[in-house]
Amino acid sequence: MRLSPDEIIFWQHGFIKLNATLAFTWGLMLVLAVGSKIITRKLSTELKRSRWQNALEIIVTALEKQIEDVGLSQAKKYLPFLGTLFLFVAISALSTLVPGYEPPTSSLSTTAALALCVFVAVPLFGIKELGLGEYVKSYAHPTVIMLPFNIISEVSRTLALAVRLFGNMMSGAMILAILLTITPLLFPIVMTALGLLTGMVQAYIFFILATVYIAAATRVRQSKLEPGAKH
Amino acid sequence: MDTLTLIAVASIVTAGITTSFGAIGPALGEGRAVSTALTALAQQPDASTTITRTLFVGLAMIESTAIYCFVVSMILIFANPFWNHVIAHGAGK
Numbered sequence: 118m119r120l121s122p123d124e125i126i127f128w129q130h131g132f133i134k135l136n137a138t139l140a141f142t143w144g145l146m147l148v149l150a151v152g153s154k155i156i157t158r159k160l161s162t163e164l165k166r167s168r169w170q171n172a173l174e175i176i177v178t179a180l181e182k183q184i185e186d187v188g189l190s191q192a193k194k195y196l197p198f199l200g201t202l203f204l205f206v207a208i209s210a211l212s213t214l215v216p217g218y219e220p221p222t223s224s225l226s227t228t229a230a231l232a233l234c235v236f237v238a239v240p241l242f243g244i245k246e247l248g249l250g251e252y253v254k255s256y257a258h259p260t261v262i263m264l265p266f267n268i269i270s271e272v273s274r275t276l277a278l279a280v281r282l283f284g285n286m287m288s289g290a291m292i293l294a295i296l297l298t299i300t301p302l303l304f305p306i307v308m309t310a311l312g313l314l315t316g317m318v319q320a321y322i323f324f325i326l327a328t329v330y331i332a333a334a335t336r337v338r339q340s341k342l343e344p345g346a347k348h
Numbered sequence: 349m350d351t352l353t354l355i356a357v358a359s360i361v362t363a364g365i366t367t368s369f370g371a372i373g374p375a376l377g378e379g380r381a382v383s384t385a386l387t388a389l390a391q392q393p394d395a396s397t398t399i400t401r402t403l404f405v406g407l408a409m410i411e412s413t414a415i416y417c418f419v420v421s422m423i424l425i426f427a428n429p430f431w432n433h434v435i436a437h438g439a440g441k
Binding site for chain 1: 397398401404405408409411412415416418419422423426427
């Protein structure tokens, strides 16, 4: 039994391997990029719109509203990064409907890469919003004693992001494989439907957690200014 | 019992214990979280979007502890590093 699609190797030349994780990730990237390119080629601002444009508008405005609800007032600035994370995780979970496909997010390498993106993006957005000095000071926010704990939490939440997504997607595939050996007819279908649901929930959670982290990194100054504004 | 059998027994038993104990804590925690969220929803239906979002994020946080236990037990069963090490060592002899 395989633990991740890393172990399906399509092509190998010495050190360089082309495994299923890479291949499916590239496939998803192609589908996402080409699909949105084709849909946005003929955008209309009139009342009559294509179905696909409506679908895309629903997704984009819903994501924007979610980001604003968490507390990032300029959602447009963060939408490209956070929206891409959500779309990639969601599409990689939904594509399990295609036979022979295995979600690349059920490999720890993919989820670690996504979590590392968040790990790098949070300080970048924070520095952009607050300036370098102010952002570094925010690590010692209540007192200097909290400095090591803040740094530890930064690392541990990245690990948690990666392992949570990996565990959820991998367990879905694993339960399916086990059920296929026990009851091959009906239950795998039910579990696939459940897997689609958990995939969407995990995509939402990954997205909302990244948003919350970025909001926490960029909001330090506002909370400091508020008591001053009262005087 | 030789080394391989010992490792297999230890891994399987530990995997079962890990998953069972890893399920108890998060189950209690999630039950409490959901019941509190339902009470809050009944009292303030207007704040449903905020409560639901916070609930989902909180549930994900709680559930990740269960997921850690699950991942550890899966590694113990399907990708056990000690098992592989002993097999590689035995083949080298």
